[in-house]
Amino acid sequence: MTSGRKTKTPKSPTPAPVDAMLCFAIYGAAHAFTRAYKPLLDPLGLTYPQYLVMLTLWEEDGQSVKTIGERLGLDSGTLSPLLKRLEQARLVMRRRYTQDERQVRIQLTPKGDALRQKAVGVMQEIGSATGCSLNEAETLREGLVDLRRRLLKQPTT
Amino acid sequence: MTSGRKTKTPKSPTPAPVDAMLCFAIYGAAHAFTRAYKPLLDPLGLTYPQYLVMLTLWEEDGQSVKTIGERLGLDSGTLSPLLKRLEQARLVMRRRYTQDERQVRIQLTPKGDALRQKAVGVMQEIGSATGCSLNEAETLREGLVDLRRRLLKQPTT
DNA sequence: CGCACTTAGATTGTGCACAATTCAATTACC
DNA sequence: GGTAATTGAATTGTGCACAATCTAAGTGCG
Numbered sequence: 208m209t210s211g212r213k214t215k216t217p218k219s220p221t222p223a224p225v226d227a228m229l230c231f232a233i234y235g236a237a238h239a240f241t242r243a244y245k246p247l248l249d250p251l252g253l254t255y256p257q258y259l260v261m262l263t264l265w266e267e268d269g270q271s272v273k274t275i276g277e278r279l280g281l282d283s284g285t286l287s288p289l290l291k292r293l294e295q296a297r298l299v300m301r302r303r304y305t306q307d308e309r310q311v312r313i314q315l316t317p318k319g320d321a322l323r324q325k326a327v328g329v330m331q332e333i334g335s336a337t338g339c340s341l342n343e344a345e346t347l348r349e350g351l352v353d354l355r356r357r358l359l360k361q362p363t364t
Numbered sequence: 365m366t367s368g369r370k371t372k373t374p375k376s377p378t379p380a381p382v383d384a385m386l387c388f389a390i391y392g393a394a395h396a397f398t399r400a401y402k403p404l405l406d407p408l409g410l411t412y413p414q415y416l417v418m419l420t421l422w423e424e425d426g427q428s429v430k431t432i433g434e435r436l437g438l439d440s441g442t443l444s445p446l447l448k449r450l451e452q453a454r455l456v457m458r459r460r461y462t463q464d465e466r467q468v469r470i471q472l473t474p475k476g477d478a479l480r481q482k483a484v485g486v487m488q489e490i491g492s493a494t495g496c497s498l499n500e501a502e503t504l505r506e507g508l509v510d511l512r513r514r515l516l517k518q519p520t521t
Numbered sequence: 522c523g524c525a526c527t528t529a530g531a532t533t534g535t536g537c538a539c540a541a542t543t544c545a546a547t548t549a550c551c
Numbered sequence: 552g553g554t555a556a557t558t559g560a561a562t563t564g565t566g567c568a569c570a571a572t573c574t575a576a577g578t579g580c581g
Contacts, residue, residue: 226491227419229501230397231436232508234416237394238437238538239512240387245539256567259391262384273529279388280395283530285568292566309529309576334383338514344386347511350504351389357495358393358400395568402569413537430559440560442538449536466546466559 233351243336247329251322257293258326260286264299264315265323271310298322390508400493404486408479414450415483417443421456421472422480428467455479 241255248258256279263278264270276286290313293299298319304310337344398412405415413436420435421427429443447470450456455476461467494501 225498225501225505226487226494229494229505229508230401230490231416231419232505232512233390233394233397235437236508236512236515237390239515240390241538243515244387254566259388262388271529272531280392281567282569284532284570287531289567307529307577311530330383333387336515337383337386337511339511341382343507344382347504347507348382348386348389350500350507351386351393354494354496354504355389355393355396358396358493398568411536428559429561438537439539441540441562444561446537464547464559468560 243333244329247332251325251329252296253322256281256285257289258329260289260293261298261319261322261326264313264319265326268320269312269314271304271312273310275313293319400490401486404489408482408486409453410479413438413442414446415486417446417450418455418476418479418483421470421476422483425477426469426471428461428469430467432470450476 244255244258248255251258253261259279260275263275272283272286272290276282290299290301294301297316300314300316302312302314304312339347401412401415405412408415410418416436417432420432429440429447433439433443447456447458451458454473457471457473459469459471461469496504
């Protein structure tokens, strides 16, 4: 309540900035996450988006590009070069399915699978960095997932 | 303790993915926001980060690049080209301060100031697209701001 | 078969994001 | 005054993100 923000330019209508503040907050939190992960991921040779892709593969190996894209909300234009870099780093292999040669199956190499061990430490450090209880984190997560679903549901009109 | 999430590949240790899920959620929500804004911002000729910069200028005109960067958490390497595009679009002007010529003062043009009117509509549409009550939005926002603060507070070791 | 249609990935072009570097202006200290 | 250190922007290089486009493989229907 109160919402005592000082507006310094009262000449034109500046509407209640609640939604603006929410978009600021998400924007800032997303970047903060990326920055917090960076020093932990650098020793592993992974960027943050690459780490997210590896997480999905550690959870289930051998997914197609499309499947990974659906989970992370990314398209092939983003994933193709990213997966190429992971392939160059010898963390994954890319093979066409024999039944349907349009699909590319992404599989962990032994090196990529082994990296999972180190990732465990990363997750723990981030967990402590957030300083959240599991309850807090889960509440926040649910709110975000909900928000995301609602935002994507709009056909834009 | 407990952390009863189902793991699909039990062969290697996949730790409780609570934090991983949170980082997924933030990542996804941030992208969802960008996508939700895109069709609304396209007619204005703004990208989402450009819109955020304009929001800060509508709130307070004549800020330096450094000030804008601190508010949004961006550095000059990101802002310089972005502000140049806004200048090319005749939405802002860039002038050096006379007292300290190292600083660049970003000022709205009449066109940039006028755009504020249309932005009001954008904010309202997004507000309804989220389908959140103001309370929900505010709770979520506070959680994110908190999280961000804690993440950034780590000196990384 | 032959043709339109759909789908999976890859490619191209624009723009954001940051680390590292460079440059100029200011400030501090002698 | 003169040199060193600091500060504000800009530049360069790498990588993410998406729209639009393209190719090739699969599918449907006559």
